[in-house]
Amino acid sequence: MDDRLTIAGREFGSRLIMGTGGATGLLELERALVAAGTEMTTVSMRRTDTSGGTGVLDLLRRLGIEVLPNTAGSRTAAEAVLTARLAREALQTNWVKLEVVADDDTLLPDPVELLDAAEQLVADGFVVLAYTNDDPVLATRLEGLGCAAVMPLGSPIGTGLGIRNPHNIELIVARAGVPVILDAGVGTASDAALAMELGCDAVLLATAVTRANEPARMARAMRSAVQAGWDARLAGRIPRRFWAQASSPDRDGANG
C-alpha cells in the first residue's frame, strides 16, 4: 500500500491534518503545525471585523501548508453552500470541509442538511470532504453523492472523548472507496493511533493539540501516533486469543 495519502488526486506525505482552531497565538500555532508535520490545515470563514486570528493565512502561506476552508457555524445546507462559495472566492480553492451541525450542545452533523449541501457543492464543482456522524450508512451516501473523502467523528467536537464506537469506524472503512479521515473527538495520542489501526487513512484534529499544556509537544506526539497506527495497521496485528500462548520454548525444547 502506498504510504502517501491521496485525496481527489492530490498527494500528501502526512496523514495528520491539523486544524488551526483553538490556538491562543500565531507563534504557538506555528510551532504546533511544524511539529505536527501537517501539509493541510483547516480555517473558518468569518466577518472581516471579527477580532483575532486573521493573520493565519499569511502564516500558512509562509509554511507552505495547504488551506482547507470549513463551513463551521453552518446550520443549514444553504448556509454551508454560501460559506463554501465565499471561501472559494477568498482563498482560491475549490476544496471544502463540509460541516453542517444540528445544535450547539452536541455540534453533531445534521445528516439531512449535510446530504443536501454535499449534493449541491459536488454539482458546483467543489472537492467535498464531509464531516459526518460515525454512521456507515450516511458515509456510503456521502460517497455516493461524490464526496472526495468522508470524515466520521470519533466523538463530538472538542470533547476529547476519543473514538466512542470503533466498530462503526471499521464498518465505514470496510466499505469506503474514498479516504476515511477520523475527525473530531481525539483527546490524546492513543486516540489518533487507534483511528489509524482501525483503518482510517488520516486523522484531523485541532484542540487536542492547541489546548494541550504544551501544544508543540502534543503535536509531535500526534504525528508519531498517526505514523505508529498506520504502520501497525499495515503490519497486521496478531489475532486476539482468550488463553495465554507461551512465547518462550518449553523446558523440554519444543517451541512454545
Place this chain on the structure above:
Amino acid sequence: MKVRINGMERELPEGATVAEALLACGAPESGVAVAVDGAVVPKARWAEVVLRPTNTVELLTAVQGG
C-alpha cells in the same frame, strides 16, 4: 446612503460600488470574499457592482478554526 455591512449600518456615498465599500471598511485586499443579499460577488466584479441602500453586505475572511 446607509448600507448594512456585516450587521452594521454604514454611511456610503450614493452609487458606491462593492470595491468602495471594502475600502471604506478597511478590509484587507486579499483573502476576502463578499456576498450581497446572500449571493457571492466575484472579485472581478467588485468595481462594477453598485450597492443600494436596501442591500445587506457580508465581508468574510479566513480565521483560525478546526
